[in-house]
Amino acid sequence: MKYRTLSYPLSHQSPVHKELLKPSIKPNSQISDGKKYKSYLIQVENHSGTHVDAPAHILPEGKKIADYHPDELIFTDPLILECPKEDNEFITREDIEKVDLDGVDCLFFRTGFGRYRELDTERYLTQNPGVSPELVSFIRKNHPSIRCLGTDTISISSYQKADLGIQAHLNAFQDSWGEALLLVEDLNLEDVDRVAEILVIPWQLESVDSAPCTVLARLE
Ligand SMILES: [Zn+2]
Structure with a gap:
């Protein structure tokens, strides 16, 4: 196999933010x-399932997901970082301190919390680890090659610390430190190690901030 998906299929059972x-x-x-054919009516919020957040999610004048060029959604130096976390813990600067991030353009954190998505959905939705706002700004200031962050949790926001979650999104998107980050949430990072390339493929929706997406990884 040359490619695999790092996104979940969307269904009526997909766990979504409360x-x-x-x-x-x-x-x-x-x-x-x-009838001579099948068709379906699909109603989903654009932050359902594996999805990519763009700056317009938080910033009124921010870039929308449809404004991204395909070149901005392909990552040739990705890193999936082992980063085990328990309920309500944060991914922090210490987690990346000893990691060589030179040239990395896409950083996905594997907390292991993805195992609760089916096993204990309530826990997956309400006890999820978050990404600390301080780590997000540290990455933007010190690792400008990184254009995308992602997690195997329902959001980079810890459900129990929603204010810090908003701040983490703001730090990812605000203009202060060059090009904004993209954020991919609810990734399937089980049983994947080294990948050579990642493609983030959002639904092509006009006017909206963010979109459900397919994420493909080319395996090494
Ligand atoms: Zn979102």
Whole structure:
């Protein structure tokens, strides 16, 4: 195998942030009902399932996901960093201190919390580890080659510390430190180690801030 997906398929059972509507995927035309073709009505909030947050998520004048050129969504020096975390812990600067991030353009944190997505969904949604705001600004100031962060948690925001989560998003997007980061949340990072390339492929939606996405990894 040359490629694998690091995103989850979207279904009506996909766990989504508590404040979002549950996805709804309903048959509209069905062959079993005498129609000549099938079609479905799909209603999802754009932050459902594996999705990519762009600056417009938080910043009123921020860049929207459709404003990104394909070149900005392909990463040829990705790193999936082992970063085990328990409930409500934060990924912090100490977690990257001894890591060689020279030239890395996409950094995904594997906390291991992804194992609760199916096993204990309530825990996955309400006890998730977060990324500390301080780490986000540290990365932007000191590792400008990194253009994308991602986690195997429902959000980079810890559900229990929502204010810090908003601050982490703000630090990722605000203009102060050059080009904003993209944030990919709810990634499937199980059983993947070294990857040579990552492609983040958002739904092509006009006008919205962020979008569900497929994430492909080319294996080494
Ligand atoms: Zn989001």
